Amino acid sequence: MSEILVLVEQVEGEVKKVTLELLTLARSLGTPAAVWAGPGLTPEAKARLAEYGSETIYVASSSDIVDHVVAPKAELLAQLVAAKSPAAVLVAATAEGKEVAGRLAVKTDSGVITDAVGLGEGFVADQSIFGGGVNVHSRVRRGTPIVAVRPNSTAPEAAPGAGAEEEVTVALSDAGRSARVVERVKQEKGARPELTEAAIVVSGGRGVGSAENFSVIEGLADALGAAVGASRAATDAGWYPHQFQVGQTGKTVSPQLYIAAGISGAIQHRAGMQTAKTIVAINKDPEAPIFELADYGVVGDLHQVVPQLTEEVTKRK
Numbered sequence: 001m002s003e004i005l006v007l008v009e010q011v012e013g014e015v016k017k018v019t020l021e022l023l024t025l026a027r028s029l030g031t032p033a034a035v036w037a038g039p040g041l042t043p044e045a046k047a048r049l050a051e052y053g054s055e056t057i058y059v060a061s062s063s064d065i066v067d068h069v070v071a072p073k074a075e076l077l078a079q080l081v082a083a084k085s086p087a088a089v090l091v092a093a094t095a096e097g098k099e100v101a102g103r104l105a106v107k108t109d110s111g112v113i114t115d116a117v118g119l120g121e122g123f124v125a126d127q128s129i130f131g132g133g134v135n136v137h138s139r140v141r142r143g144t145p146i147v148a149v150r151p152n153s154t155a156p157e158a159a160p161g162a163g164a165e166e167e168v169t170v171a172l173s174d175a176g177r178s179a180r181v182v183e184r185v186k187q188e189k190g191a192r193p194e195l196t197e198a199a200i201v202v203s204g205g206r207g208v209g210s211a212e213n214f215s216v217i218e219g220l221a222d223a224l225g226a227a228v229g230a231s232r233a234a235t236d237a238g239w240y241p242h243q244f245q246v247g248q249t250g251k252t253v254s255p256q257l258y259i260a261a262g263i264s265g266a267i268q269h270r271a272g273m274q275t276a277k278t279i280v281a282i283n284k285d286p287e288a289p290i291f292e293l294a295d296y297g298v299v300g301d302l303h304q305v306v307p308q309l310t311e312e313v314t315k316r317k
């Protein structure tokens, strides 16, 4: 079966969950080959990539790769596409992943699909567009299919591969060196998972009522090991930081479970969450549009419903 290249997302040598998802997806369509572009491949990362089916791990760790942003990854992948003729290239639909995908498409004269939420036979990708109002199935018809897949689109499943390491030397162009990393500052990380990657997201909206009341949302999120999100009404009111806004002008999330508490379900909010696998809405208005989208709904005051839910979840753990 043809090789499918998967660009690895990693933080300080730790492989991110989205990469394991992409490897699982690649395995269903061909032979997964991981592409590691960063400081030396750690034994733990190598083991993890092999555990999830990487037959080959292409490793590019030169300072050219490590010290320059985005462009070298696209050049590395373009070089591998020319040398290995893979059946497809998969990247995570993160801000960086999508930029790499776009640059790679230009370099290889190929088609690119971004924000896919599924990928099937013949590399037909599923996308949810126009604020989630339309589902599209699309296929690249030119060059090597390049697909940026959203985190949480597939459940990662281990199935060991050979994990054979192969060093790759990249002949980086001058343009590829034009933006250099001058400093790396470690982001303060809370105990909660990153919003766009979390398997469960609990979001609060205007119905939460105040910044202090967001502790109710955080309590449920912590009981479930979830990330916290917020509607724009809540972030604009200053109740929760803007970086946690979900929606058209915020983050796009595609978790296994999305719990919307005190959120009406405006189209701009839906745009950021409606590809979630299961949606639960808690709203005191039975006519709230969010119920049209929800798999499960509770009509009630979130200040009563959410603490009870948190208590029940905690009890059962």
Ligand SMILES: Cc1cc2nc3c(=O)[nH]c(=O)nc-3n(C[C@H](O)[C@H](O)[C@H](O)COP(=O)(O)OP(=O)(O)OC[C@H]3O[C@@H](n4cnc5c(N)ncnc54)[C@H](O)[C@@H]3O)c2cc1C
Pocket (backbone or CB within 6 Å): 204, 205, 206, 207, 208, 230, 231, 232, 233, 234, 245, 246, 247, 248, 249, 250, 251, 261, 262, 263, 264, 265, 266, 267, 268, 269, 272, 282, 283, 284, 285, 288, 300, 301, 302, 303
């Ligand atoms: C260009 C543009 C971009 C936008 N981008 C975004 C975006 O990225 N993300 C986003 O979210 N919005 C975005 N919006 C705003 C969007 O249109 C809505 O105004 C916003 O999503 C409303 O947030 P909300 O549901 O929290 O508030 P509301 O619409 O006011 O809904 C509050 C809900 O809470 C319920 N409620 C009230 N009290 C309780 C209670 N005690 N218990 C249970 N339920 C209760 C109410 O019944 C109501 O349904 C954008 C708008 C525009 C024009």
